[in-house]
Amino acid sequence: MLVMKFGGVLMGDARAIQHSASLVVRSVAAGERVAVTVSAMAGVTETLLKVAASAENGDIDFANDEIALLSHRHIDAAQHLGARPDDEVLRKIREMLETLRQTVYGVYLLRELTPRSRDLIVSFGERLSAPLMTVALGAQGIGAHDLTGGQAGILTNSRFGDARPLPASYARVRERLEGLFGAGLTPVVAGFIGETERGAITTLGRGGTDYTATILGAALGAQEVWTWKDVDGVMSADPRVVPEARTLSHLSYAEVMEMAYFGAKVLHPLAVTPLQESGIPLRVKSAADPAFPGTLIGPRADTSRTVKAVSAIRAGSVITVGGAGLVGVPEMVSRIFQALASAGVAVQMISQSSSMANVSLVVRKADAERALEALRGAFESRDLVREFALAGDIALVAIVGEGMRGTQGVAARLFGALADEGINILMISQGSSELNISVAIEEKDADRAVRAVHRAFALEAERALA
Secondary structure, three states, X not given: OEEEEEOOHHHOOHHHHXXXXXXXXXXXXXXXXXXXXXXXXXXXXXXXXXXXXXXXXXOHHHHHHHHHHHHHHHHHHHHHOOOOOOOHHHHHHHHHHHHHHHHHHHHHHHOOOOHHHHHXXXXXHHHHHHHHHHHHHHHOOOOEEEEOOOOOOOEEOOOOOOOOEOOOHHHHHHHHXXXXXXOOOEEEEEOOEEEOOOOOEEEOOOOHHHHHHHHHHHHHOOOEEEEEEOOOOOEOOOOOXXXXXXXXXXXXXXXXXXXXXXXXXXXXOOOOHHHHOOOOOEEEEEOOOOXXXXXXXXXXXXXXXOOOEEEEEEEEEEEEEEOHHHOOOOHHHHHHHHHHHHOOOOOOEEEEOOOOOEEEEEEEHHHHHHHHHHHHHHOOOOOOOOEEEEEEEEEEEEEEOHHHOOOOOHHHHHHHHHHHOOOOOOEEEEXXXXXXXEEEEEHHHHHHHHHHHHHHOOOOOOOOOO
């Protein structure tokens, strides 16, 4: 049993979908049972978000024009993949596009885009993509059946835009997909989406098709989960920033979660969580070179290398809250986090001075003003907490590796590399797990910092520095 995930680039057009289908066929021909999950065609999710926003703002003509282009793109791809004019798949695609058009028109009439309606609109990307994979597999001799995430059994909470699977999902997925396997069909599941117990469509967050794949893998007891990419695997840094970045052969679940959180566009940050209890490996493979083993992600780490990778999150801001009222008053920090949680703002890094007189937080730049307003509101009656400062254009740079545990000199090498480049460190954070060290710097220095740190730890080399 394998679960295979194909991202947007690998579902980008009829030719790409044909190639992706051929990778499934190879494994089925070798005797494997394969469950497939797919992303929207490249660029479609972004288009749907623009369509939703334009409808809310009253520009229905733009929305309709974009839906017409989406219609042409998907129907054209289906026909190139072998769908005949009277095929069921074309009827299904046209019906979904009409439902999308009606949903968008409802947003236009109300001039209101709720998180629930946004999820419904965005879900059409994957829902339109899955039938295309079914057609491609059928043309290559593999009987397949496409389902939405909800139809496949994925139940979630009602946190629209960033939903989490409920424990009942796993038994439901196993029952429904095993039924398809029993009928000799390959399941093709629309990634990124699930549904609430009341049947409302939810999304699992950006990159959520990875999450779908690992939910399926855990439910089915897969031998491995393969996520196919247009790169050779997980890299030691973004190759667009560091051309000499290398493919990492092994990572632990914990390492890849840290890398995903700190800006490495590899996987959904929570993608490995469904696999951890059973220890099912996740493999990141290259669709251009299927024989290459790629990166294997599992429960154990290879600690022969102290630091495995360096990555960066950009577009951040630092908010500092200060005043004598923070000193020695434990509930003050709690009040800070409660205010930010109520405003829907996630904290990326926190630092508190040893005097306890100020707390600094890194948040997304897009959330900074809302966060600052929430904090001022939370402390408006506290005369001794009156210092609120905001600094924008911040980046977080992190080094990740389980080999850092108990290894002396790692921080010194990191700080030395940045100092040699004349890069000032604004904040520092290291978790008690010793799995990563992260620093906040000015965003303009981010690329230079990543290159300097990658060079300082010789991450381009086959062997680690002593």
